Amino acid sequence: xxxxxxxxxxxxxxVAPGMFLFLFMVCFPIAMSAYYGMTDWRGIGAYQFxxxxxxxxxxxxxxxxxxxxxxxxxLLAATLLIxxxxxxxxxxxxxxxxxxxxxxxxxxxxxxVISIVVTSKMWVSVFxxxxxxxxxxxxxxxxxxxxxxxxxxxxxxxxxxxFVIMWQGFGYALLLYYAGLQGIPKDLxxxxxxxxxxxxxxxxxxxxxxxxxxxxVAVVIxxxxxxxxxxTIFLMTNGGPVNTTQxxxxxxxxxxxxxxxYGYGNAISVIFVIVCLIITVAMNxxxxxxxxxx
Amino acid sequence: MxxxxxxxxxxxxxxxxxxxxxxxLINYSFLNSxxxxxxxxxKWPKKLAWDNYMNAFTYGSxxxxxxxxxxxxxxxxxxxxxxxxxxxxAFTRMEWKLxxxxxxxxxxxxxxPIHATLLPNFTLFNWLNLLDNPxxxxxxxxxxxxxxxxxxxxGFLGTIPRSIEESAVIDGCTIYGVIFRIxxxxxxxxxxxxxxxxxxxxxNEFIMANTFLMSEKFKTxxxxxxxxxxxxxxxxxxxxxxxxxxxxxxxxxxxLFTEQMSRGITAGAVKG
Numbered sequence: 001x002x003x004x005x006x007x008x009x010x011x012x013x014x015v016a017p018g019m020f021l022f023l024f025m026v027c028f029p030i031a032m033s034a035y036y037g038m039t040d041w042r043g044i045g046a047y048q049f050x051x052x053x054x055x056x057x058x059x060x061x062x063x064x065x066x067x068x069x070x071x072x073x074x075l076l077a078a079t080l081l082i083x084x085x086x087x088x089x090x091x092x093x094x095x096x097x098x099x100x101x102x103x104x105x106x107x108x109x110x111x112x113v114i115s116i117v118v119t120s121k122m123w124v125s126v127f128x129x130x131x132x133x134x135x136x137x138x139x140x141x142x143x144x145x146x147x148x149x150x151x152x153x154x155x156x157x158x159x160x161x162x163f164v165i166m167w168q169g170f171g172y173a174l175l176l177y178y179a180g181l182q183g184i185p186k187d188l189x190x191x192x193x194x195x196x197x198x199x200x201x202x203x204x205x206x207x208x209x210x211x212x213x214x215x216x217v218a219v220v221i222x223x224x225x226x227x228x229x230x231x232t233i234f235l236m237t238n239g240g241p242v243n244t245t246q247x248x249x250x251x252x253x254x255x256x257x258x259x260x261x262y263g264y265g266n267a268i269s270v271i272f273v274i275v276c277l278i279i280t281v282a283m284n285x286x287x288x289x290x291x292x293x294x
Numbered sequence: 295m296x297x298x299x300x301x302x303x304x305x306x307x308x309x310x311x312x313x314x315x316x317x318x319l320i321n322y323s324f325l326n327s328x329x330x331x332x333x334x335x336x337k338w339p340k341k342l343a344w345d346n347y348m349n350a351f352t353y354g355s356x357x358x359x360x361x362x363x364x365x366x367x368x369x370x371x372x373x374x375x376x377x378x379x380x381x382x383x384a385f386t387r388m389e390w391k392l393x394x395x396x397x398x399x400x401x402x403x404x405x406x407p408i409h410a411t412l413l414p415n416f417t418l419f420n421w422l423n424l425l426d427n428p429x430x431x432x433x434x435x436x437x438x439x440x441x442x443x444x445x446x447x448x449g450f451l452g453t454i455p456r457s458i459e460e461s462a463v464i465d466g467c468t469i470y471g472v473i474f475r476i477x478x479x480x481x482x483x484x485x486x487x488x489x490x491x492x493x494x495x496x497x498n499e500f501i502m503a504n505t506f507l508m509s510e511k512f513k514t515x516x517x518x519x520x521x522x523x524x525x526x527x528x529x530x531x532x533x534x535x536x537x538x539x540x541x542x543x544x545x546x547x548x549x550l551f552t553e554q555m556s557r558g559i560t561a562g563a564v565k566g
Contacts (some may be wrong), residue, residue, distance in 0.1 A: 001460055006389040010469050014384040016394065018377040018440055025437035026403050029414035036414065093305055096460040098298075100305070106307045110316070113548040113555075114541045115498035116327040117516035122319050122537055131530070133318050139333055172559070179560035196454055231500055249409035253501075256413045267409040279403045291507065 021108045030273055037267030042260045055268035065268065071277075075162050076226040079173075083166045084218065086172035088211075092203060093183050094174070105178060109171030116168070120235035123164045127151050151237055154244045161245050165232055169225065171217060180206070180214030216287045223283060227276055248272050323347075323534035330530050343531050348492070350536035351527070354518035355510065362428070363497060365516040370432045371492040373403045374439035375485050381440065382447030384474050387459070396449070404442040408434070412505050419506060430506035431514075443488045446561050450484035451477070487558035492553045494544055515540050 004010075006089035033287050039055055058065050082237035094104045111119060126133045128151035184207060192202045199294045230249030234241060239254060252272065256265030318336065323346055325339045333525045351358060384390075385397045411434065419430045458480075459472050468519070478485070500516045507513050518540060548555060 001463060002389065004469055005387060007469070008390075011384055011388050011390050014388065014473075015382040018381045019396065019400075021433065021437050022400060022403060022440055025415070025434045026406055026411065029411040030406070030417060032414035032418065035408065036417070090305070090308065093301055093509065096301060097305055102552075103307055104305050105556075106549065108312055109552075109555075110313065110545060110548070113494050113498075113544045114316075115500070115544065116514050116521055117498070117500050118537045118541045121519055121533075125530075125534075125547050126315055126318070133315070133335060136333060136335050140335060167312070167315075175556060175559060177504055179556070218318075224405065228409065229406075231533070231552060234501065249407060252409065252460070253412060254503075257505075268411050269413055273406055275412045276405050276407055276410075277402075 011138050024052070032269070033266040033273075035266075035270040036263050037270045039263040041263040043218060043256070043262040047263065051264070052262050055271065058264075058271060059245050059266055064243045064246055064251055065248070066118040067243055068246045068251050069156060071245065071247055072226045072229065073228060074158065075165060076161045076223060079169070079222045079226060080219065081168060083170055084173055084215075084222070086217075087170060088177045088208075091181055092207075094178060097173075105175070108174050111168045114168075114170045115236060119164070119168055123160075123167075124151065125234055126172060127160055136255075154241045157237055157241060158245045161236055164214035164236065168232070175220070176218045177211065180211045183214075184210050186283060220280065220283050220287065224276060224280060227279065248275075248278060295319050301432035311464045317549055318539075319534055320538050323531065323538045325534075327428065327528065328489075337557060346531035346535035347539070350518070350539060353514075354521050354536045356465060356511075356518050356536065358538060359481075359513055359518050362512050366431050367493060368497045369399060370435035370439065370496050371489045373432070374436045374443055377436065377439060378400060378443035378447045378482060378488060379473065379478060379485065381444045382451050383477060385444065386448050386451045386454075394532070397444070399440050400444055403438065407508045408438055409501065411539060413457050413494070415502075416505055418426055425506060426508045426512065428512050431496075431502055435492075435499065439488075439492045439496075441459070441491065446484055446488055446558060450481055454480055483554070485563065486551070487554045487561070490547065490554050491558040493547065494555070496511075497544060 030161075037050060038051055040050050062185055065284050074215045079120075090108070094101055094108075125131070129135060129147075129149040129152075132150075134150065138144065138146050148156075150281070188206060188210075190204065194205050197205065228249060229247045230253070233247050233250045234243055237245045239250050248268065249272070250264045252268035255268060256262045306381050321336050322330065324342045325337060325343075325346075326341075326343050329337065331337060381400070384513075385393050398549075413435060419427075419495045421426045424430050454477070458476065462472050463469075497516075497517070503514050503516065504520075519533065522529065522536065
């Protein structure tokens, strides 16, 4: 058996196809980006090698790049401070909803499985100044004065977009916390009940502390998801009005394909990958310490 | 008792709010475009406008794009399932020094944003004369499926006792026989999870399809909506109908396989 399992040819045959595809489609492109990021190529024709100029310019002068990072941070703050607490609360509610438990769990997740093209276009219609649902709801409850062009306003658009992203991701966060709750041994609940702890106390003192590992996982996922946000932006606002809803993914796309600054766009790509790597690795390091056991 | 009712009604209200935009979408998909501009939020149409769906089918090229989506997604998820079984087996069962390193390397792929590969892959496909070919989607779809799929497969393979493989080998089975004739059926639950998760993400994938495909020939289902951006942009009814039609297949698949999906997502999360 050992001889069979350490056969070099077999290992190669098993690993090579997948590994090759992975290198070819994920790693090699990043290396290409690193190269083109050091040029001033505009997509066609000749180009010059400009060294690290693009990278320096992005990090020191590019306001849109920093605005994109700031937007990711805003989205992250909204996700962690609004979406996650509600998701945690509702995951607890769902476990206590008796025979509808499965139904609720399913319903909350439905938006997460629908194509982003559909949800984005749908929300653009909801925010539509003329026939959109939001303005109609406002008239119906007598708040005519609040009616407006939601996605056209540089101050409001980012919050509309953040709201849509939170709406779509809500079921995902809920599912994570729900799974975390399922992992807590049932006898703990019984023991706490025997000790006379009320529901609220049971959750704040026993259950939520035990959920900490899952909260960490959910936070790591939220951070990367916020950084990688793109399609919703691309389809709802394409970064506008005046780049107030810009995110890195959309910005590099726009730079390369609309402004034809292909080299510069690639430099943004590389910085994007590095930012994602650094943040994920740093968070995993920080969270690896003292993982609770039960 | 009172507490129970409050809890239940809070959940119902919130669930309804969560789904309300979708209800609105379906409702308006049955309205004539002229009826869009009333003050009512939900509205019973004078006559159900089924021709919205007919128009969506024809102007939105739904049947053609649906077949393209089916072909591209199925090829990608089947290939990803087989490759992740092979890789998972190599990482959990085969005995070689670098397996930990190789596995960690593939796991790094989970961190890489797909958007960062859009520009270089565009150039790469251009060199290879592959632009506007379904392979430009199938290949990256498989590659980006691998990290999470390998993670799930390895986790599942770890729970299968080795004695089965040992007796199969004693009975004269080759290692490939072990993997494809014994492990493949035994890992069915994990393979199903992997396939369903990948199905949802690639069926809905938009930005790569938008970048690497130019002609109508291979475009995927989400583009049915984009076709209403120009010429037919005032046909709101048909637009809403096409959105409903695109949303339905994934919702149905999800409702049929809720458990596998939930398992896949949480498995990926806990171990990742």
